[in-house]
Amino acid sequence: GEDVEQSLFLSVREGDSSVINCTYTDSSSTYLYWYKQEPGAGLQLLTYIFSNMDMKQDQRLTVLLNKKDKHLSLRIADTQTGDSAIYFCAESKEPGNMLTFGGGTRLMVKP
Amino acid sequence: DSGVTQTPKHLITATGQRVTLRCSPRSGDLSVYWYQQSLDQGLQFLIHYYNGEERAKGNILERFSAQQFPDLHSELNLSSLELGDSALYFCASSPLRAGELFFGEGSRLTVL
Numbered sequence: 686g687e688d689v690e691q692s693l694f695l696s697v698r699e700g701d702s703s704v705i706n707c708t709y710t711d712s713s714s715t716y717l718y719w720y721k722q723e724p725g726a727g728l729q730l731l732t733y734i735f736s737n738m739d740m741k742q743d744q745r746l747t748v749l750l751n752k753k754d755k756h757l758s759l760r761i762a763d764t765q766t767g768d769s770a771i772y773f774c775a776e777s778k779e780p781g782n783m784l785t786f787g788g789g790t791r792l793m794v795k796p
Numbered sequence: 797d798s799g800v801t802q803t804p805k806h807l808i809t810a811t812g813q814r815v816t817l818r819c820s821p822r823s824g825d826l827s828v829y830w831y832q833q834s835l836d837q838g839l840q841f842l843i844h845y846y847n848g849e850e851r852a853k854g855n856i857l858e859r860f861s862a863q864q865f866p867d868l869h870s871e872l873n874l875s876s877l878e879l880g881d882s883a884l885y886f887c888a889s890s891p892l893r894a895g896e897l898f899f900g901e902g903s904r905l906t907v908l
Contacts, residue, residue, distance in 0.1 A: 718896070720899075725901075726901055727798060727800070727886060727888075727899035727900050727901045727902055728839075728886070728888075728897075728899040729798070729899070730896050730897070730898070733896060773839065782852070783829055783841045783844050783852055783854060784829075784841070784897060785841070786831075786838065786839040787838075788838045789838065789839075
């Protein structure tokens, strides 16, 4: 089965909060990442969290990590139409290791 | 702009042919990673080079090969192309801090 799983699609209204969820299977995952991919573009790193942290906040983004359940979430506050993109969760065991990506969640923001 | 440059951006070729995709990493980054993104397989790790040496191999077919040159640019060679090789091929480089990868815009390969 997949090492990192995400739901395929999320639709929200502009101004609402978006919560994108991710589960992973490998308990030795040390670093967990959120990347954003806009149409026709490469992946852009949004934020990352170490496995010894529970939460990380960066402006409108909040990452929550439940290590026991191997569950990671990305909350986007005050979602804007410009946030419409595909969001990928990824994990790695240590710096310099390759990242294993989830299948991506397509976020659609309706005006 | 991530600082990672990939060429060509688009490539259309026929089955059985061979193509080379090129990647220039960010200045100072010694690590280069290649990923394949297709609709049915998602983002698949292909191979990782560090300072000219192969470090890890993922789901890379035997028909595919890669190398990293002394100036740190990398090339991904795809041969005996099949329809199923049509995909977006991404290169990423890393400064090895927390493993964050900086991605290029990708090379879109279409095999007809």
